[in-house]
Amino acid sequence: MTAHPLHILKTVYGYDAFRGRQAEIVDHVMAGNNAFVLMPTGGGKSLCYQIPAMARPGMGLIVSPLIALMADQVTALRQAGVRAAALNSDLQGDERHSLWRDISSGALDLLYVAPETLLRPDILDLLHRTPLSLIAIDEAHCLSQWGHDFRPSYRQLDALVTEFPDTPRMALTATADAPTRAEILSHLRIAESDAFIAGFDRPNIRYAIAEKDNPRAQLKRFLGAHEGESGIVYCLSKRKTEETAAWLCDQGYVALPYHAGMDKAERQTNQTRFQREEAIIMVATIAFGMGIDKPDVRFVAHLDLPGSIEAYYQETGRAGRDGLPSDTLMLYGYEDIALRSRFIETSDAPEPRKRIERQKLDALLGLTETAGCRRQALLSYFGDHSEPCGNCDTCAEPPDMFDGTIAALKALSCIYKTGERFGQAYIVDVLLGGADERIAQFGHDRISTYGIGKEHDSRTWRAILRQLIALRLVNVDLDGHGGLSISEAGRQFLREKPVLMLRVPAKPQATRGKSGRKPASTTLPEADQALFHALREKRTELARAQNLPPYVIFHDKTLIELAAARPGSRSQMAKIPGVGEAKLDRYGEVFLAVIAEYET
Structure with missing residues (x-):
């Protein structure tokens, strides 16, 4: 497929315009440049490599970490009319031979492959004989040893720099702090000027x-x-x-x-x-x-x-x-x-x-x-x-704060006077003057901090100790017993006694989940909600018949748009975001029939 990116965006994906920095990134890669793309999940990162892969001559090579993820993406692309496939260890016999023929003949727009498979000599040899439009490394944070999900197989992908020096390289992720970003750029030899940081916010x-x-x-x-x-x-x-x-x-x-x-x-x-x-x-x-x-x-x-x-x-x-x-x-x-x-x-x-x-x-x-x-x-x-x-x-619900200086001093003193070896529950019992037989056994009912914390209940003391641990004023031993000890910062606090503001623990019912959020469909007028649910039922029916996840047919967001706009023809339905040409051909008449049943 060779076409203008905007034409692909509309005909394949059903959208009239790019969002955010998508257009800038697509144009950059279309010109043959490398790119590092950091974009929040749901921000349209996949389009940044899928569209230039289809618009440039050759086949797009997409490195992805998991077979399940590749299968999901390939299924969705095929539903949209894209010639996509995945090369992985699950393929057997005829399936594998058929895929190799498609790769060799130029019959694919996008090929998804795991790093372990990609770096095999026979696969590299095949790809050297195949014109590539670009190489995109998805979930690129897996490459960094400083990232939260480091995978050694990803580190070997820097071989692609020398194997395919003239093919545009893209590294994409939704999760990478500054050290992780720097390491990705360094290993894949992508210049800082080729980095696109689209932000991390997920306002929804x-x-x-x-x-x-x-x-x-x-x-x-x-x-x-x-x-x-x-x-x-x-x-x-x-x-x-x-x-x-x-x-x-x-x-x-x-x-x-x-x-x-x-x-x-x-x-x-x-x-x-x-x-x-x-x-x-x-x-x-x-x-x-x-x-x-x-x-x-x-x-x-x-x-x-x-x-x-x-x-x-x-x-x-x-x-x-x-x-x-x-x-x-x-x-x-x-x-x-x-x-x-x-x-x-x-x-x-x-x-x-x-x-x-x-x-x-x-x-x-x-x-x-x-x-x-x-x-x-x-x-x-x-x-x-x-x-x-x-x-x-x-x-x-902004949390209430209180001057926790005295409470912190009491807690730290209690930890010290009990020998810096007991856990949270025991320290709280001592502060509250509990009758635990261990307290009497160790003589801690006779120390100065016994019972000096009765101004707070046990929930508040647990919250105070938790905050002192978070502030690194208190250490937790790591031998399995959970004993508390005073850190060097805690000892400095005892000496200097600075003001320390702490959170008042929220009441248990505060976690009721009272976001005020209602199901997405209730953004529709009540008259349209029945149609939305009917469209959803039809989508489920179609998905089951094809053994597909329902969302690869249409997202809920598209169904909401259909229920609100109530298109009466193919040309009207084509204007709905998320309805590309292949899906219109495949499902248009079916969904238009459902909509027609609800016309008054």
Whole structure:
């Protein structure tokens, strides 16, 4: 396919104009230049390489990390009339031979391939004999050892620089801080002048973070605003994943587990159901997500602290890829901080890597404890900026602050006087003058800090200690016992006694998930909502008949536009965003018939 980029945008994808920096990037690559593209999930990053790949002579070579992700993208492209295919280890016999013939004959616009497959000598030899329009490396943060998802196979992709020196190279990601960006540019020899940073903001996502109080009750309240919608719940362990999925099923939800310890076929079955059915909750470890291109994930919840701000940003970014309103919730507690610290200190990573990981954890804890706008804190980490967003929990309900200087001094003194070896629960009991037999056994009912903290309840003291840990005034031991000790910064605080403002812990009901958000279809007048649901039912019917995810036919956003505009002809339907020529030919009459039934 050789055509003008705007013509491809309209005829293939059904859009009249590029968004943001898309046009600038496409023109840059069309001229034969390399490009690094950082664009938020849902910002249209794929079009930045797909359109120039089709518009330039030759075949576009797309490096992608997962077979599932490649399959999803190829399916969507074929539905839009694009000649796309994936080369991976799952292909057998005739399928593989047929694909090789298509590559050799120039019958493909786009070829997706995993890095491990791409770098095989026989594949490189074939590609050297195939005219290439460009090489695009998607999820490029996987290349950086400083990134949150480093993959050694990606590091070897710098061989492409010498293998194909005259072919434009693109590196694309939604998640990369400054060190990660610098490393990608260096390894792929892409100049800083060829970098396009389109920002990190996802304004359609509402961010909420809360202390763990009763995690299951908090999750259930959050899900109350998402009846009939699909979402992801992240857990840190395989066991918790299984148990949470079973509990959600007992609560009347359709929930499926996903983790690396499951049988591969069972994992694939669950992933396929999540992609192709409505109102499915996937309860998963971080092993799930990158291979999912599902645009209508309406919520993401973390029941445990993620590994870093990059991981949190990427995982929450799986919500609302279609641009419609979506919610996130992260629950965390003292144990999460200790566990994440333990992961870092007991890893085999060299000290420079551990130092980076500690800094990343500190930044994440800063995000959890901020009294300001979550979005501002999140974007600031990536060097981006925002006004207070009005669409996060701290903007909606600004937390109360109090002068925590005296409370901090009491807590630190109690930790010191009990020997700097007891955990959070024990320190709180001593501060409250508890009758625990261990307190009497150790003689801690006779120290000066016994019972001096009765002005606060146990929830408040837990929150105070958690904030002192986040501020690095208190350390948590990493041998599995969770004992608290005073850091050097904490000792300096005891000496200097500066004013310390702390957050008042939110009341448990504050995590009700009361975003005020209603299903996306309710943005339509009531008279159009019945048509929207009828269009959705028709889409599901068509998808099942072809064994496809419904969203590769049309996104919800397109169905909302159809329900609002009610086109009465092919030419009118062609004006709806997201309706390209191939989809109009394939589905136009069917959806026009549904719309006609609702005309009055």
